[in-house]
Each structure stands twice: as structure tokens, then as C-alpha cells.
Amino acid sequence: MKSFSPLPATLIEPIVRSALLEDLGRCGDLTSDAVIPDDCTATLLLRARQAGVVAGLDLVAFAFLLVEPAVDMHICRPDGSDVAAGETIAKLCGPARGLLTAERTALNYLCHLSGIATATAAIVDAVRGHKARIVCTRKTTPGLRALEKYAVRVGGGANHRFGLDDAVLIKDNHIAIAGGIRTAIERAIAAAGHMVKIEVEVDTLEQLDIALGLGVDAVLLDNMSVDDLTRAVAMVGGRAITEASGRVTEKTAPAIAATAVDLISVGWLTHSAPILDIGLDIPVDGNICTHLN
Template sequence: MILAALPRLILEPPVRTALMEDLGLAGDITSTAVIPGDHRSKVVMAARKPGVIAGLDAAALAFALVDPAITVIRHIPDGASVKPGDTIATVEGLSRGLLTAERTALNFLGHLSGIATVTAGIVAAVAGSKASVVCTRKTTPGLRALEKYAVRAGGGINHRFALHDAVLIKDNHVAIAGGVAEAIRRAKAGVGHMVKIEVEVDTLAQLREAMNAGVDAVLLDNMRPDQLREAVGIVGGRAITEASGGITPETAAEIAATGVDLLSIGWITHSAPTLDIGLDFVSA
């Protein structure tokens, strides 16, 4: 899969917001007081833990928004694996700007690389199966596009981006509608022909009801591996099958072996640990 870069139009608002949050109303008073205005430095962003890199565009943009004259030379691309000590990028320019943008740049790079790293771990765990690893809408407010990009950098694929781009009928929709079939009927009547419809089911009885009503995908929620295997048989290739609920690196391979098409995992975006990346001084 080709990892396409996010447009600056998408990247700039969250990066600019993060910088404004950090600078407040007075700017970087420490660097202004301590560092001469004409002092220059060369620094490197280096990995301190093994992982997969994502977020270099956001990090570079943080430096550029503070000082467009700062140069960022990337030594590896997003999606690449690193080991401790590997140099990710070299950054050079006026020292005040480097230090002002440092934390914002590292926050984006570390957070997004953390997501890419855990995603890559799950992808490796299910290698050899047909299952793909997908994210969810359990993302940090304002950072969804970036976090879903990081999932792609780790070898995963994206679920729907928002409420508007696909129908996902969940348990509360079913409860309010009065049943799986009725919820599906209403969805088909309410959306256009280009919109995919998926329904969440908790039981095999609900799954049979969904298949009789006709859907594009079924979310098999919190089912045991034996139930998932039976569910895949019931679907028989007529819809995409998505396993969800409590999937970990330890259980992913067993779940993928049931024959499901997708492993849907919320924690890869909402709870991925930050990858430890430092910004180290090289020379003045």
C-alpha cells in the first residue's frame, strides 16, 4: 500500500493550534531571554526506542510555522522502522525557533509514531491470514485525520472517518428501531446508493437477521473465536466480516485465523504509548 502524504490544508490547523497553545500571549519567553537572536544550531531528531515512524510532515510543519528558514532533512520516511539511536531527521536554523517548535514537533512525531508502532505489531501478529487491521472513531478530538494516517503508516487500514461517510448501525440504533431488520430497512431508505451499510451484531441470531435483510458488512462484537468461525460460515462471503472487542497482540492471531476480514481495534489510536524520540544538539 502506498502511503500518501496528508495535504498541508489538513495538517496545518492542528499544528498551528498546538503552537498557539504553547506560545500563549507572550511567546517563548525562556528562549527569548536566554538565546541570542542570531544564534544558530543543528539538532537531530533521534529514536530512543524501537518503533515505526509517522508524523514527520507534522513535525516539519511545526518548525516551518515558527521560522520558515529552518531546514528539516529527513533521513527516513514515514512508515520506516527505527531502532534506538537511529537519526530520523536533521534540523538546522536559528536556535530560538528550534527550541520554540521542539516540543510541538516531538509531540506530534512521538504520538503518531506510537500509533504506527502498535499498529505494525498487530499487523505482524496476523501475518499469513487474510485479515486486515483497522482503526475506529476512538481518536483524539481534532487529530483524527493524523491518527488514521499513522495507522496507515503502520500497515493498517482505515474504518470510516466520521458519521457522514458510512452507515454503522450499532446496538442502540437497533434497540430504538425495534430490531436489526427494521434498522437496516430504515437505513436503506434514508441514504443514497453510494453509501455502505454495516450493522453490529452480538449474536448469531442477529447475524442471520442482518444477512437476510442484506448489508455490506457485519461487525461481530465481542464474539469468541468459535463464534467468529461460525459467523464467517453463515456470512459465506456475502458481506465483509469485522471482529471487534478486546483484541490484543496476544489474541489477534487466533481471531484472524477464524477467517474474518477485519480486526477492528480502538486502542491503537486512543491508548497507544508515545514512541520516545528526542531532539539532540549537534553543533552551533
């Protein structure tokens, strides 16, 4: 079941404002200001052009609000909704210049985040019936991590750590530079506060045995075969959280989940998920433009 809360406005506003400033540059929307009369109003529809899961409407609302506060937005299909191709997501009415100026920024966010939510929902559905949760990683677009992780939650997934300060995650390079898995874990245990959890990446069952003996909180079972994952979960026996990662797709996820791992982490959800195609369209039977005076 999808469980998510809206992102705080204090987080959204500066991100959207920065994107608008990037687009508007030094002198604003030359095209709309030249072509569209300043007293022209319009009604436009946000429509899905392919089936998927909606995410990012709060950013859409902020994009239009910051450009033109008089734009009115009526949401038909809120974040988390499944939409069919051709379905209306929201209706926008107001000054036409503002609608056109904010259009691309709004769609950039909506298409990107809806794509992440859609891809997440597909993998979540693929492992339904198993206990494994689908989680994202820190492989995110710089500056957009909170938004992309939100989209994963909208799609029914869950979040791994948000940053380096969330928890200790000892990976292969840490182990190599520290001089071995035992040394790395012992140093982490000595340095971490009592509220900080420790996870360690293991590539072999021998490494897993050492990690379990030292009492880590979670183990990242990296790029293991399904057979090795099954053995690893049995070895852990509930003593730590088990996380599988490596080349996870909608097709491979069910077999991974069947090993009874607790988590399946999928980096491409945030760094490579295709967009959901959404457009801002003129209603076929509506007035394209009216005038304020």
C-alpha cells in the first residue's frame, strides 16, 4: 500500500524558484510576452499521454503560483493516482502568459517524478506477495534527492538513507582501504553513536559470517545469485536486516524477493527511470482564449 506525506512547501518553493530563474534568465519569456496579449486568459488541461502513476503536482502548483498567482489549478487525479493514457490530471485556468511561461518547468518536474513513481509501482507490483520492500538509493539527480525519493514513496516504495549522515554504510571501497571487513566494522562500531545503525556490504558468504559475528544491524548482499541470496538469508536468520542489490529489474525482482530478503534496493529508479509523458493541452471543446476586458 502506498504511504506518503506531501513534501513541505519550504522545501519545494526554493527548488521550483531556482528552476524558473534558470528558464526565465535576464528578461523573462520573450515569446509569450510578444505573442500573447496581456489581458488574455486560457483554460488548459494536464493530460497523461501514457498510463502511469502521478507524482509532483505540488511542484506544478508552485511553478504556476510563482509565475502568476492568478492561475487557478483544479486537481482531478492527485499524487499517487493511477492514470490511463488520455486521462486529465489537472485543469488550469488563468492569464495565458503565465500558463505558457510556467508550462515547461511544471512539466519537467511532473513528467520526471511521475516516471519514477510509475517505475517504482511496477517493481512493487512485481514482488507483491513477498515481504521484501523496494527501496531507492543515493543515486539521485543533484539537488533533486528529496523530490525523487518522494516519488519513490508515491509509487509504493520506501527510502534508503537520504545522505551520508543518516547511517553507517560500509561498502567495498571502505573495506579495501580500511584493510579488511573486520577492521572496518570494528572501527565503525567504536565510532558510531548509540542511535546510528551500521550496515555493511558483503559479496561473499564468508564476509557475511564475519559481519554477523560482529553484530551489524543490516547487511547489503551485493550482486549475489539467487542461490547465494537464499543461503545468505538463512545464515542471517533474522539477526540483521537483509538487503539485496544489483541489476534489479521488474523481471528479476520476483525471484530475488522469493529468497525472503527484507529489502531490494534499486538505484536506477531515481537516476534512470524514463519520464511519464504528460502534456499541457488545449481542451477540444473549450474556449482557447478569452479576454479580461
